[in-house]
Amino acid sequence: AQSVTQLDSQVPVFEEAPVELRCNYSSSVSVYLFWYVQYPNQGLQLLLKYLSGSTLVKGINGFEAEFNKSQTSFHLRKPSVHISDTAEYFCAVSDTRAQKLVFGQGTRLTINP
Amino acid sequence: KAGVTQTPRYLIKTRGQQVTLSCSPISGHRSVSWYQQTPGQGLQFLFEYFSETQRNKGNFPGRFSGRQFSNSRSEMNVSTLELGDSALYLCASSLVMGGPDTQYFGPGTRLTVL
Numbered sequence: 001a002q003s004v005t006q007l008d009s010q011v012p013v014f015e016e017a018p019v020e021l022r023c024n025y026s027s028s029v030s031v032y033l034f035w036y037v038q039y040p041n042q043g044l045q046l047l048l049k050y051l052s053g054s055t056l057v058k059g060i061n062g063f064e065a066e067f068n069k070s071q072t073s074f075h076l077r078k079p080s081v082h083i084s085d086t087a088e089y090f091c092a093v094s095d096t097r098a099q100k101l102v103f104g105q106g107t108r109l110t111i112n113p
Numbered sequence: 114k115a116g117v118t119q120t121p122r123y124l125i126k127t128r129g130q131q132v133t134l135s136c137s138p139i140s141g142h143r144s145v146s147w148y149q150q151t152p153g154q155g156l157q158f159l160f161e162y163f164s165e166t167q168r169n170k171g172n173f174p175g176r177f178s179g180r181q182f183s184n185s186r187s188e189m190n191v192s193t194l195e196l197g198d199s200a201l202y203l204c205a206s207s208l209v210m211g212g213p214d215t216q217y218f219g220p221g222t223r224l225t226v227l
Contacts, residue, residue, distance in 0.1 A: 032213050043117070043203055043218035051213040090156065099146055099207060099216060100169050103156035 002027040002093045006104035013081055014112050021076040021107045023091035033074040034092040034101065035065055044090065050074060061085070086111045115140065117206050117219035125225045131192040134222045138185050138206030144168075145187040146216060147179060150201040159202075162187055163209075191224075199226045 007022040025031065032051050036044040048059025055067040065076045074091060091104040118137045126132050138145050146169075147159040158171040162181035179189040185206075191198055201223050205216035 036218075041220075043220045044205075045218070046215055049213070049215065092156075096213075098169055099144055099161050099214070100158045100171070101146075101148075101156075101216065102158070105155045 002102045004104035010108045012110045016080050023074045025093045031093045036090045038088045119219040133190045136187045136204030142206035144207045146205045148203045194226045
């Protein structure tokens with residue numbers, strides 16, 4: 001079984017500042033890793049995913065994440081945030097056989113002007 | 114290409130009633146998964162359907178059921194509603210089952226049980 005821990009439930013940052021949203025996972029098998037974003041009253045949108053290969057993954061809207069197998073982490077970063085990045089961000093894992101996603105509890109990112 | 118659509122977007126029901134939610138996947142997608150999102154439990158996997166067969170199931174009671182039709186559209190049903198069933202129900206579709214295929218989510222159906 002897999003589990004995901006998002007270490008911060010809320011992250012407030014100022015506009016144009018960098019941000020890191022932390023995610024750790026636990027699994028006894030190989031996994032795929034995902035970051036999704038949810039804007040108010042909407043479904044989830046995929047930001048990026050790690051399947052294999054390069055540990056640095058680039059996604060949409062200027063986000064990137066780094067897979068660290070030894071630390072079982074998959075932290076999400078953006079060098080300069082905008083007001084429009086205000087949303088809830090979810091880290092998720094799935095094993096390599098099934099489509100079942102296991103999500104973290106989410107991190108609410110608030111951008112202050 | 115149209116995204117995943119879910120109907121209705123909002124529902125209000127009373128305890129003991131049953132409800133059916135509908136999901137139309139992206140054209141050509143054959144796998145449909147359902148998730149429940151609540152403030153307390155977060156996002157939890159309900160079940161996955163592929164080629165009209167349930168392939169995967171989460172830890173939910175038997176009151177939660179689903180089905181998939183030959184055109185890949187899916188429905189989920191909750192019988193004997195409880196207050197704790199109030200949630201946002203999200204449907205996601207993907208081309209195939211399993212593997213690294215991206216799941217695309219619909220906007221959800223918000224169910225309120227009074």
